[in-house]
Amino acid sequence: MDLHLTGQTALITGASKGIGLGIAQCFAGEGCDLRLVARSGELLEREAEAIRTATGVDVRTLVLDLSDEGSRQRMMEAWPDIDVLVNNAGDIPGGSIDDVDDAAWRAGWDLKVFGYISLTRYYLARMKEKHQGAIINVIGAAGERPLAQYIAGSMANSGLMSMTMALGAESPDYGVRVIGVNPGPIATDRIIKLTRGWAESRLGDADRYEELLATSPFGRAGEVDEVASTVVFLASRRSGYTSGTIVTIDGGWANRPTG
Numbered sequence: 001m002d003l004h005l006t007g008q009t010a011l012i013t014g015a016s017k018g019i020g021l022g023i024a025q026c027f028a029g030e031g032c033d034l035r036l037v038a039r040s041g042e043l044l045e046r047e048a049e050a051i052r053t054a055t056g057v058d059v060r061t062l063v064l065d066l067s068d069e070g071s072r073q074r075m076m077e078a079w080p081d082i083d084v085l086v087n088n089a090g091d092i093p094g095g096s097i098d099d100v101d102d103a104a105w106r107a108g109w110d111l112k113v114f115g116y117i118s119l120t121r122y123y124l125a126r127m128k129e130k131h132q133g134a135i136i137n138v139i140g141a142a143g144e145r146p147l148a149q150y151i152a153g154s155m156a157n158s159g160l161m162s163m164t165m166a167l168g169a170e171s172p173d174y175g176v177r178v179i180g181v182n183p184g185p186i187a188t189d190r191i192i193k194l195t196r197g198w199a200e201s202r203l204g205d206a207d208r209y210e211e212l213l214a215t216s217p218f219g220r221a222g223e224v225d226e227v228a229s230t231v232v233f234l235a236s237r238r239s240g241y242t243s244g245t246i247v248t249i250d251g252g253w254a255n256r257p258t259g
Contacts (some may be wrong), residue, residue: 003236006031009058010235011082013037013066013119014089016044018188019138022224023086025051026232033058035079037089039065067111072118084235085123087116088138092153094194096201105152113156117163124167124176131175134235137164138227139246141184144254149198157182161246168244177243179234184250185213187221217251 010027014020016038024034028051038044041063048059062078064071066089090112093104100108120135127133142150143157161180168178185191192209199209213221227249233239234247248254 001238003030003232003238005232005236007033008083009033009035009081010084010086011035011037011079011123012086012088013115016040016047018190019183019186019224019227020086020088021047022228023088023138023231026225026228027084027235028055028057028059030232030236031055031057032084032232034060035082036061037064037066037075039063065111066115066119067107069114069118072115076119076122080126082123082126083133085119085133085135086138086231086235087119087135089115090138090140090156091190092150092156094150094153094197096149097151100152108152109156113159116160120163120167120178124171124178127176128171128174133175134177134179135167135171136231136235137178137180138231139164139180139182141182141248141250141254144182144246144248149201150194164246165244170244172243177240179242179244180246181227181231181234182246182248182250182254183222183227184248184253185216185221186227186249187223191221217253217256222249222251 010032012020012024015024015036024036036048044061048061052059062075064075066072092108092112093100139160140157142154143161146154164178164180171178195209195212196206199212200206
């Protein structure tokens with residue numbers, strides 16, 4: 001299926017590993033040029049070079065901490081004109097309200113919540129001027145099923161879902177689409193880190209985290225490609241009537257009974 005993305009430019013944050021890297025690779029496979037941002041410079045450039053070699057698309061990188069407003073501004077000045085924005089950078093700590101102190105809570109929200117807000121505000125305005133473009137916010141299924149042991153992330157995700165739905169309801173008036181994707185447990189370093197924390201609190205042993213993942217739908221965590229392929233499809237003309245909605249990729253987890 002031709003997604004008609006050849007020659008377009010996609011900006012992906014948090015692109016050096018995990019879901020962000022998978023999304024970048026998938027866009028490149030469709031002939032889309034890439035603008036990639038992450039905090040880990042060596043890893044980012046190594047993966048970017050691998051994509052260039054494999055696909056021949058134009059890949060440019062910036063090493064920035066997008067929790068900092070000045071860094072966000074530098075990125076926007078460097079790459080003012082893009083066709084697709086994928087907000088993906090985030091590292092909100094797991095834990096209950098007693099576990100996550102104010103400093104850690106604010107740091108997590110500075111990157112994900114205020115990072116998404118800042119970039120969406122800027123690029124939505126640019127896309128409105130051109131009367132075309134798509135913004136995909138990679139959020140998280142805890143926004144649909146809040147967890148006390150992931151309180152900072154659950155609250156952040158719920159807010160970002162609301163932003164996405166509100167903006168995406170209006171943005172088609174200007175030829176732009178805004179969509180959210182809610183991954184559930186996906187096989188990345190981050191989910192293992194979070195699940196180890198939950199195993200420690202629930203089972204008293206972080207090394208038993210695989211027991212928790214085994215209770216996931218289909219008896220496994222999701223795969224990065226299962227999220228990345230959906231994001232790229234949503235960004236394409238093949239999904240041109242999709243806006244203001246959240247696509248959940250969690251195997252039905254958010255609607256499963258508790259206990």
